[in-house]
Amino acid sequence: AQSVSQHNHHVILSEAASLELGCNYSYGGTVNLFWYVQYPGQHLQLLLKYFSGDPLVKGIKGFEAEFIKSKFSFNLRKPSVQWSDTAEYFCAVNQISSGSARQLTFGSGTQLTVLP
Amino acid sequence: EAGVAQSPRYKIIEKRQSVAFWCNPISGHATLYWYQQILGQGPKLLIQFQNNGVVDDSQLPKDRFSAERLKGVDSTLKIQPAKLEDSAVYLCASSTDSNQPQHFGDGTRLSIL
Numbered sequence: 001a002q003s004v005s006q007h008n009h010h011v012i013l014s015e016a017a018s019l020e021l022g023c024n025y026s027y028g029g030t031v032n033l034f035w036y037v038q039y040p041g042q043h044l045q046l047l048l049k050y051f052s053g054d055p056l057v058k059g060i061k062g063f064e065a066e067f068i069k070s071k072f073s074f075n076l077r078k079p080s081v082q083w084s085d086t087a088e089y090f091c092a093v094n095q096i097s098s099g100s101a102r103q104l105t106f107g108s109g110t111q112l113t114v115l116p
Numbered sequence: 117e118a119g120v121a122q123s124p125r126y127k128i129i130e131k132r133q134s135v136a137f138w139c140n141p142i143s144g145h146a147t148l149y150w151y152q153q154i155l156g157q158g159p160k161l162l163i164q165f166q167n168n169g170v171v172d173d174s175q176l177p178k179d180r181f182s183a184e185r186l187k188g189v190d191s192t193l194k195i196q197p198a199k200l201e202d203s204a205v206y207l208c209a210s211s212t213d214s215n216q217p218q219h220f221g222d223g224t225r226l227s228i229l
Contacts, residue, residue, distance in 0.1 A: 004158070034217065043119070044159075044207070044220040090158050101215045103172055104149075106158030 002027045004093050006107035013081055014115050021076040021110050023091030030096035033074040034104075035065055039087045047089070050074065061085070083116045118142065120221035122208050128227045134196035137224045141189065141210030147171075149218060150183055150193050151207040159207055165191065166214065195226075203228045 007022035025031065035047040048059025055067040065076045074091060090109045094101040121140040129135050141148050146167050151159035162181065164172040168188040176183070180199070185191040195202055205225050209218040 032215070036220075043222045044209075046217045046219075049217055092158070103161050103164070103174075104218065106160070108156065108158050 002093065002095055002103075002105045004091055004105050004107040006089075006091055006110050008110045009108070010111045010113070012113045012115065015083055016080045017114075019076070019078040019081050019085075019112070021089055021091075021112070023074045023076065023107060025072050025074070025091075025093040025105075027093065027095050028072075032094040032096060032101055033065070033067060034092040034094075035059065035063070035074075035076050036090045036092060036106075037087050038090070044090070047076070081112075081114050083114050085112060086114045087112060120208055120210050120219055122206075122221035122224055124224055125222065126225050126227075128229065129198055130229050131200055132197040134194065135198055135226065136192050136194045137206050137208075137226075139191045139193070139208030139221060141191075141208070142219055145210035145212055145219070146188070147211045147214050147216075147218075148185055148191050149209040149211075150191070151209065153205045153207055153223070155204070162193070164214070171214070198226075198228050200228050202226065 003026045005024045033050040036044045037047045038044050050057045050067045058064045063078050067074050088109045088111050091107040094104050123138050148165045150162045153159040162176045163183045165185045168185050183193045205223040207223045208221045211218045
């Protein structure tokens with residue numbers, strides 16, 4: 001079964017610090033990759049996605065992620081975090097089989113706390 | 117665009133009781149998903165519908181969980197009888213098709229006493 005690992009359970013940063021959240025997955029075939037964010041009291045929202053093409057994808061609010069196929073990784077980055085980025089971040093992976101996306105598997109999440 | 121609607125937001129029941137959750141997906145979204153999110157974990161897929169047919173229910177505990185999407189729009193998820201380990205947030209999501217990103221509802225937080 002496919003698995004998704006997020007390396008950090010809780011990250012605490014000061015405003016303006018740079019952010020990198022790790023994500024690794026186990027499936028060796030074609031994948032779609034996602035980062036979702038859940039702000040306090042809100043529902044899960046799509047931050048960015050990778051389906052194909054340029055492995056460096058840009059999302060909303062200045063976030064970006066890089067797909068490195070050889071490392072089975074899809075790390076999330078932001079050069080300068082803000083207090084409003086405080087949220088829980090989930091990496092998620094679809095296996096692609098016969099042209100269709102299969103079960104979306106989520107990592108366990110990383111709680112980011114940004115101190116003002 | 118209206119989002120995915122779920123109700124109730126919170127539910128507290130005793131073990132061995134039954135409970136049902138309701139989901140109304142975004143209009144026009146053919147694919148509907150139910151997830152279980154236990155505290156400290158990521159969402160886990162329970163069942164996926166394409167219109168009114170089941171695509172994947174491999175992780176649904178079928179001895180106690182059931183779900184339906186009779187007219188291909190709204191869906192209900194039922195647990196009967198509930199166990200203590202069913203305490204979780206139950207999320208509904210929808211997408212235009214299985215290859216597109218999913219849109220999530222606010223979830224139903226279920227507590228089993």
